[in-house]
Amino acid sequence: MNLNQIFAAADISASGLQAERLHMEVVANNIANQQTTRTANGEPYRRQQVLLTDLAEDGGQPNALSGVRIEAITPDQSPFRSVYDPGHPHANEQGQVQLPNVDLPHEMVDLLVASRAYESNLKSLETFKQITKQTLSLLREA
């Protein structure tokens, strides 16, 4: 057994923790920008979403598995919301203001999903620690 594969399960769980933390950060950013009507490109804020892919090399062995990879943070191309607010500095000639395509209930559900997934990865990491400690206890004089 390769030396750096002994703790591979910890790396796998860590990749899950990292991905879910990023997921939560992206959701938090979406929530924070739900009223941002102007960004650098002149448009309202566009909702971001995280794209994940699994890291498995072929071979069908547990050692070929290495968790999850963050593929990209992609913008959500759904249309912006539009409200009538002629007094708003970013309103157009018709008095319409374009608002970000962020939907708060949607973000809250995403946040819940990410936080539960984070917890499950943490649980898996704790179990691995417990398993490893148990194996190491064999070295101790009984």
Add this chain to the structure above:
Amino acid sequence: MLSFSAQTDSLARVAELATQRHQVLAHNLANVNTQGYQRLDANFADEVRRQLLTGGSLDTVQPQVAPTGEPTTRLDGNNVDVDREIGLVDQNALLHQTVTELLASRLGMLRRAAR
């Protein structure tokens, strides 16, 4: 009946297999939000049982990592169920604990005999 050293080897091998299965289950949990991911599992219990019944060695037992092809109700096609996966992680950890305790008692016997 296996010899003392063969029993110890078998227990150590089962502990190793359980650690490898934990890796596969951890991989499933890491990919719980990956679009289209199909859960994997490493089944070794059947093979271990067969080898023990026929008096074979467990050294040749390799965990078979394969998609389990369970149905999914999720829109993204991912079929990982967090609660089930955690249950399997716990179950697998208990198996590891059992064989490790047995190994510890065997090593204790050896230590006492050597004294």
